[in-house]
Amino acid sequence: MVLESISRIIKVQLPAYLKRLPLPETIGGFARLTVSEWLRLLPLLGILALLGYLTIRPFLPKKKKQRDSLINLKIQKENPKVVNEIDIEDLNRANVCYCRCWRSKTFPVCDKSHLKHNELTGDNVGPLILKKKIL
Numbered sequence: 001m002v003l004e005s006i007s008r009i010i011k012v013q014l015p016a017y018l019k020r021l022p023l024p025e026t027i028g029g030f031a032r033l034t035v036s037e038w039l040r041l042l043p044l045l046g047i048l049a050l051l052g053y054l055t056i057r058p059f060l061p062k063k064k065k066q067r068d069s070l071i072n073l074k075i076q077k078e079n080p081k082v083v084n085e086i087d088i089e090d091l092n093r094a095n096v097c098y099c100r101c102w103r104s105k106t107f108p109v110c111d112k113s114h115l116k117h118n119e120l121t122g123d124n125v126g127p128l129i130l131k132k133k134i135l
Helices: 002-020 027-032 035-059 113-121
Strands: 082-087 095-098 125-131
Parallel strands (some): 082 125
Antiparallel strands (some): 095 125
């Protein structure tokens, strides 16, 4: 019963539907179609668009889930940005910032790459700041 219905749709109703479609012979003919003719074309255009999408979908780049790209999964998540200050007596400079996001081009020194990472992922990672006490 089910296969007979499917067979009838494919063999009889689909060809009849396709024969009644207002397909113009030229590209310019599409501009002359009426609203009712466009409405009759919509189901076919929708199916063709869906088939096209399903065909190219395996080749589209995969989007990372936001959770997969987080670096800091649990430390001080209630803060907008995690920053630690440590007093070090022997630094050559007064302040040194070290990268904790692993994206700095000058790693291990921070180049503020975490700002873009935080914006893209919603993470809250920040630099490690080593601060020399000034006496």
